[in-house]
Amino acid sequence: MCGTRQLGKYRLTRRTLAALAVPFALAACVQVQPYLAKKLPSATEPVRVLLMPPDVAAIELATAGVPLPRADWTALAQDGLVEAVADTLKKHGAELIRYRRAAGIVPYAEEHLEAIALHEAVLQTILTYRYAPPQQRAALPTRQEGLAWTLGESVAPLRTDYAADYALFLIYRQATSTVERALFAAVSFVLFGFMQPTSQSVGIASLIDLDTGAVVWTNLLQGQSLDVNRPDSIRDRGERLLSGLPL
Amino acid sequence: MSASPCLLVLLGLGAAVLTGCGNPLMVKPGEHDEIGNAYRVDPQIEWSRQQDRKLQIWTVDGPLLEQLRLYAGIEDGDTLLPTPGRSISRQAWEQRPKYHKGMRAHDVVELVAATLAQSGAIDVGAERLRPAEFGGRAGFRFDLRFESDIGVRYRGLATGMITQDGRLHLILYMGAQPHYFDAYEAIIRRILSSVILL
Numbered sequence: 001m002c003g004t005r006q007l008g009k010y011r012l013t014r015r016t017l018a019a020l021a022v023p024f025a026l027a028a029c030v031q032v033q034p035y036l037a038k039k040l041p042s043a044t045e046p047v048r049v050l051l052m053p054p055d056v057a058a059i060e061l062a063t064a065g066v067p068l069p070r071a072d073w074t075a076l077a078q079d080g081l082v083e084a085v086a087d088t089l090k091k092h093g094a095e096l097i098r099y100r101r102a103a104g105i106v107p108y109a110e111e112h113l114e115a116i117a118l119h120e121a122v123l124q125t126i127l128t129y130r131y132a133p134p135q136q137r138a139a140l141p142t143r144q145e146g147l148a149w150t151l152g153e154s155v156a157p158l159r160t161d162y163a164a165d166y167a168l169f170l171i172y173r174q175a176t177s178t179v180e181r182a183l184f185a186a187v188s189f190v191l192f193g194f195m196q197p198t199s200q201s202v203g204i205a206s207l208i209d210l211d212t213g214a215v216v217w218t219n220l221l222q223g224q225s226l227d228v229n230r231p232d233s234i235r236d237r238g239e240r241l242l243s244g245l246p247l
Numbered sequence: 248m249s250a251s252p253c254l255l256v257l258l259g260l261g262a263a264v265l266t267g268c269g270n271p272l273m274v275k276p277g278e279h280d281e282i283g284n285a286y287r288v289d290p291q292i293e294w295s296r297q298q299d300r301k302l303q304i305w306t307v308d309g310p311l312l313e314q315l316r317l318y319a320g321i322e323d324g325d326t327l328l329p330t331p332g333r334s335i336s337r338q339a340w341e342q343r344p345k346y347h348k349g350m351r352a353h354d355v356v357e358l359v360a361a362t363l364a365q366s367g368a369i370d371v372g373a374e375r376l377r378p379a380e381f382g383g384r385a386g387f388r389f390d391l392r393f394e395s396d397i398g399v400r401y402r403g404l405a406t407g408m409i410t411q412d413g414r415l416h417l418i419l420y421m422g423a424q425p426h427y428f429d430a431y432e433a434i435i436r437r438i439l440s441s442v443i444l445l
Contacts, residue, residue: 117398118425124397125309141273142295142307149308152426213426 030223030237034244035130037147037216043165047247049089050097050164050210052116053107054081058174067175077174077234084238085168092247097164109161115154119169122149122215123206131204131220151213159210167210170241172203200224203241217246271295274305279443283319285416286382289441291434299329313422313431315438318407321415323348327362348413352376352387355415359391359405368393368401381408381416382444391421400424404432406439418442 058073089096101107108116126149129140143149158167200223207217221241274280274294279287282303294305294315305315318327326343344361347354353376360373371393379388391403402424407417420435422428 113398114400114425117395117400118423120397121311121395121399121423125311128311129309139271140295140306140309141271142293143309149312150426152430154425 032221034219035147040246046093046095048095048097048164050162050167051085052099052169054170056172061175061177080234081238084235088242094247097162111157115151118151118154147215149215155210155213164210167208169206174201205241271297282317285319287443288438291437313427316419318417321346346415356389363393367396370394382442384408402428
């Protein structure tokens with residue numbers, strides 16, 4: 001059952017982010033769209049932020065548009081994002097706590113799966129009603145503004161096991177074109193005035209209050225991809241994803 | 248491998264599908280809302296509502312988290328799934344579980360479970376079928392539980408009745424077991440008690 005849950009999670013996330021990315025394929029710059037549920041109370045002690053295992057995937061797009069998973073780029077992006085989290089939390093005076101990955105394919109402990117799965121459903125809902133492109137966005141009159149979603153008591157095991165105040169979830173997808181595909185896109189544009197999608201990155205971050213389960217902040221980052229061989233540019237992308245973190 | 252489109256419909260991920268039913272409207276407490284020409288209920292709280300042919304879908308936080316389905320006048324050959332947003336093959340249509348005149352309460356339990364299972368829900372359980380009033384008439388009630396393809400556990404509550412001419416009225420509530428089912432359960436029970444047959 002654990003395997004089913006986890007595989008389902010990644011499948012849905014990929015589909016969601018892919019659907020979101022398409023309309024922004026030609027976006028020339030990086031855009032972020034933060035939502036904040038409410039201003040957080042100022043803490044007297046450094047808040048403890050539990051970083052959940054970042055869900056990262058990097059692919060290479062060949063001329064035919066076939067996506068090729070790149071484990072090396074994925075590892076680079078993952079490391080860059082974690083460094084960005086560490087830097088950002090340090091700037092906020094917050095303490096970073098790393099989630100202890102479980103052995104095997106599923107990185108989560110059994111007792112945390114309920115919260116992980118519900119987070120996926122809530123995130124899917126937020127993407128549908130807040131972040132979908134306007135022409136595709138569904139209306140939800142009962143939740144027209146802000147963030148009013150929660151994971152409820154499902155977060156209790158995370159709170160207990162890590163004594164953390166917040167949990168930070170990161171999802172990041174990066175598609176980078178081969179040189180040949182980039183040239184093909186440029187030629188298509190010159191000859192036919194049609195720009196083929198080339199490189200892009202999409203990420204979403206969410207901060208969960210582990211006392212109440214409330215989703216307190218989310219941010220969506222979309223834009224052109226970057227030089228995957230430059231870790232500093234991945235860190236920069238991670239810092240943009242975390243911009244406006246309400247700590 | 249992609250998730251079944253039916254599951255997206257049934258569990259509400261189908262923003263596109265629901266959009267196909269028209270823009271959602273707000274249902275407000277105190278306004279007894281007519282479901283088809285069959286019955287009315289008091290919504291108790293504000294809901295976002297989508298209308299399909301013989302079905303209304305109400306939700307507060309989003310159908311993937313909780314949803315109330317109000318069916319009215321389901322007839323022989325009707326399915327419990329919403330009208331698909333795009334055309335489906337004849338084979339796909341024929342494979343959808345359907346209501347048939349002459350079905351009894353325990354058949355409806357199996358119909359709901361089969362509909363959920365065919366839609367991609369995992370470990371579907373429908374249990375505790377018992378008599379219950381529906382708008383002052385003899386009806387039935389049962390409980391549901393299942394898991395979605397992303398691993399969220401759901402609980403459900405269903406109540407309904409079969410009319411003398413063999414049509415089915417059914418109210419089905421499903422909510423994610425962590426938080427969402429519990430958050431609205433008391434309200435749902437009040438809604439079920441407020442049914443007035445027309």
